[in-house]
Amino acid sequence: MRAPTPKEPVPEDLDPAADPYAVHAALRAKGPVHRVHVPGSGDSWLVVTHEAVRRALTDPRLRNDIRHSATWGTDGGHAIGRNMLQSDPPQHTRLRRLVAGHFAPGRIAGLRPRIEDIARELLAELPGQGTADLVGGYALPLPVTVICEVLGVPAADRTAFHTWSNELVMPTGEEDAAASAGALAGYLTDLTAEKARTPDGSLLAALATATDDASAGPAPEPGSTAGGLTPEELLGTAFLLLVAGHETTVNLISATLHSLLAHPDQLARLRADPSLVDGTIEESLRYNSPVHAGAFRFAAEGLDLAGTRVDAGDAVLVSLAAASRDPLAFPDPDRFDITRRPRGHLGFGHGLHHCLGAPLARAEAVIALRLLLDRYPSLAFATDPTTLTWRTSTLLRGLRELPLRLG
Template identity: 80%
Template structure:
């Protein structure tokens, strides 16, 4: 018999997809770990408290490689190569080392002028005055442009790339996900071949020069290169889209906080950190699998069991963050887990923070009378096992 879903566990009157935090709070009050059914993936242990999530993310007995799953037979046909998110040390350590230097705070600081240029160009295209969808007009094209420029994806291909990417991270159905996986695999295979033949100074071209020499410790196999391209392109924009739009949404629905930020733009970084805590774009980390029997926050986990750590629930844990359901940009939310924790801590965190802070600062400078153009209750959130974000954010530009 399967475990109940989050929808089935939701308190009366609460929709787990639209507002999961009340569901998390109700479950957390009963204990840190619960058995739940994840549609399309099966049963898993859901970890909800800040302390238990941190412990799970650093427990070496919990592995990211799906081959540790008791129910593993295939990857379902949707994996694109082999990437860091699906790997464990020492394999993960080698893969991460090959790209970590490209995402240091110093390297990202060098990208700031380009990010600002893209943001200003996008803002110039928005109507003034008038209304616009901030997701499609600004929050989406900014990180897509930045990561595609970095990796060398041609402008003409970017719309199709995002369509495939979105289907894989928030699938609408089994057939659609499989089709997007096949299309993206074929596209990236061709793109890597092109970068290998004609290096162009992009990050993907630099990685392609190492392909076929993994034995040296400094190279990638063809499968690893494909997985690396997939992970950097998809993870490099999907979550940042949600971070930018959710931050603007939180500010517009909390006018006192927006007023604080307008009075003191130096709070921009703090506003991004509070948004990461309050509306974590990565709702849950990738599935982990018990390589051996273990105890997690007092719960026995059998070898092969799946474990799903809720980063969003951990960042609303009242034991870690007083009054956690209050959006407060003067809070110093040290220890939020929006970027994960441990060896899989998000490699692109410096880039995401920089993009979001620049996007927010420039948006408020260009549109000082910015306001919502829709009832907040009528807005739709795209939800999946791992990610959560707005499908659209209509605003009055003033």
């Protein structure tokens, strides 16, 4: 799905794909909620102010289950199972509870040494000087390797998995997206079946065992919070964890590097005081959010949304990126400042669907940035940064590549 297009006039020189933040600012100046067209999905309400986004994300009348959509007929040709992101309580509660412990801060702290080892191995493969693409050579393989190891995806399959995943979250065409959905669904079905037969201690093996437990008796009834996954839920959960477990982090790492290089004073400040690395990642999440919008919500009943009438069945898209550049929430929001304390940024969402993998993404980004700057004291753009291409979809935004001069 490409970026949404406003259905009301905005300045003609503004391109939602090239500079979404300027479009967000123009819309915010007119009000908190606007009608947009989302290619491939139809019309939706787009929420662009910080206060309205936070309220929408916690409004129980706005549901994640697509079956509340007025235009719903099927789950669509690209749906892969049922997962927590596209579910509402109590189903969401049950699904999230089954995996939440694996992404708790304490569990992630135990992964940090392995994340550092992977980052160092990737850096050792980069040249000591010259140029290199930091997306393909570092920002991408780091989170892909980590989440695949956690879930138990064989190393030989990881390139194919990422290709399918990338086509689904930022599709190049309807046929390619459908083919990727089918290939990934088939792959995950086979892999989870193998994990059920021969458990190996991975998260997928644990989830497959939960499925077996559920299959031994009746499937969980709607409204149940009992443990266990149905086969469709196992497929959807595996898909969500694999895709969400790396796509956003790739964009976070590369966008943070881009922002630092585009603001040399901030890069110099970080090099002078490495303790600012955690704050740098938080400011990057606010300033250049890798997740531009949350998953679609659907109105279960008619409601007033920040002064706009939303009818039952209408789709609502909350812009996390627009909310995090709202001047009413963040003074001078278009300034990248790593000493800022951007409390309340919505880079990982808000409410019940706040990103489960946030601790892992933060750990990966902090480690990746710290080790990269330690190894290369003279990083610089290897090409004019205005010529770089950003991959843009309804939900995500990230660099296709980031050629850097390593020094």
